[in-house]
Amino acid sequence: MAFNQLRLYSDFSLYGKVHKVVSINPPNVWIKRVDGEDREMLFIDLVTHPTFIAGKSMKTRKKEVVVYDALAKLSETRRDEVSDRFEVIHPLILLDEIKSGNLRSVQKFIDKYGTLLYEGEDIEKLTQDEIISRNNKIREIQKRKKRNRSTILGWLKLYRDQENEVMNSGVEGLILSRGRGYTGRTDTKTMEICDPNRPDIVLDVISVRQDDAVIAIVKRIIENEYLTKYRVSKAVVHRSINDACIIQQLPCLSYSTVSEILNRVDEKAKELYRNRKNATAIYEDVARGYADRDALHPLDIIQIDHTRLDMQVIDDITGLTIDRPWITIGIDVYSRLPWCLYVSFEPPSINVVRKAIQHGVFFKHAKKRFGTESEWAAFGIPNVIYVDNGMDFKSGEIKRLVNETLKAEIMHRPVRTPRYGAIIERLFRTINDQLIHNILGTTKSKFADLGDINPEEEACLSLSQIRKILMVYLTDMYPIKDHRGLPLHSKTPLNRYNDGCVEAGYPEWIESSEEERYRLEFMLTLKKPYTREGVRLDNRIYKSDECSDIIGKKTQKYIIKYDLDDISKIYIYHPKKERFIELFCYSPAYEQVEGVNAYTFKQVRQKWIEEGEIKKKSIPGNDQYARASQRVQEEILTGLHKKKRLRKALARMSESSQQNIAEAFLTSQTQILNENKTKYSREEELFLAAALAEEEEGWGSDA
Structure with a gap:
């Protein structure tokens, strides 16, 4: 890219x-x-x-952005194989860049592969053979498979050849077909080996030459008998397969055939399901180091972490207290300038990490979107993203997004060593001490500091207002304040960042015209068939007239890209047109779910199930959706004052759903006022009417 x-x-x-x-x-x-x-x-x-x-x-890369990612076609197991090959040749790629005069690659090599160097050794004097030998010794210690010299150099050649082709990436050149069975024959069929407990997860895809009925038997026996903790032998599997074949009057398989098929099942999958303890020691991802060094220039090292703000937040529409929001922030270690920000009620997850990294990489447009005086200065591609050991950061998807899409490095700080995350933790403390603790609704950092403060009663800011306040603070205020961690000649984060850009140039960035393509890269990916009804995803159906020529069986699957924050459309890769096609939601109708997030739809569908209005595996019509949505709103409205859980549910719903509930809420308040009109004096009646009018005016301006 x-x-x-x-x-x-x-x-x-x-x-x-x-x-x-x-x-x-x-x-x-x-x-x-x-x-x-x-x-x-x-x-x-x-x-x-x-x-x-x-x-x-x-241009800092030879390859261009690809609309179609060939890697997305691979199963998770084969995708891991490609990542492993890239990991093997990566130090050789960096070595070439170093010898061509790229100084940034020197630090990248030290950060990622410092264990390959002897003390005081000059990187430029290293040879390919020395790196290959030392890398194999480390893989042997980690109980990972060693690779011989000719294999590694072959992969390196494939990578370079693909790298130099237009509209292709070097990593795609590492997709190999060897070892998957009889891939070159016309009578070859594929057999998907799936997770025994979750059939939608494909562990491996191998090629076989058997009848479909026999393939179904072999697949079932492997998944339910072979890939278990009981670790049955090949002989037992062979007998089970032939017993099933005899019952169905099918030809039996020889022991050698069954043994060969089992040998081709991915070793990682076999270890994970047959010997979990050993698999953890072998395959658990281990970072080869951490950025225990000073950052050399802007965006050299970014630290990212999550925390909950020390304040209660009210709902944008109803004004009722919901809960404390989560924030995810990335900070440039060199200048202490914020790089990314994501605020929501969603707890840390892969989706949150994706959204935060996307915010850091793209232009922020803070002036246009939030009315700041200055633009958010830090954006672009970092060298190292430095994180803790949470599962959201250790995901294979996040690792590939950073290492292979952005060509950066993701590193994990040592376990149980919070001092290595001190910079980002200090920023969290600064935000709370200088901003959040001075706003009504604060919960303070300690319960003892609250005194007579009641955060839930005093909360006055909505999530959208908190997001705007944080954007203004991190753009116009924090960057121009003195920072004790910076040199005396460059005491503010903004000055330090600008001084670094004078010396090293501005960091790499993505052009605005390319952002839409990269947004697809940041979306979640899966594979689904396109049948006569369209694509079915989480009890929704998506269609497009442009895809009528790829309608096929359920066994034929295509690449799907989707965003959890907007379920009204998804993207499917059209193999004939060689581009992604936008599919709009057909059932429920696109207009009814436009801008709706996955959580809102889940709540509505649960209401259908509870009231028996749908049957198993059926999709409700548009009228049903509207009625169920109204019932969800009524239920939330009924318990809105009493149940904090319902307020949290409302907060995660889309704005259109919230607006309908708000209208019903205001109507109910007016009815209550009218019913109690005779109970109050004239003075009390005027006071209540004025208070209601003020609330209505406030909600109207927020909306």
């Missing part, structure tokens, strides 16, 4: 004319046109200008 980096004397096109960078004075750059005219522009205004086109000298 192609990233850009602006350096001194970089060339680019603006207004159709060729320009060069003649001086970098962050946040500005001096540019000069070929006819001699020069001027100063804000860096962010320059690179986001609609006529801006990066020149060849700005």
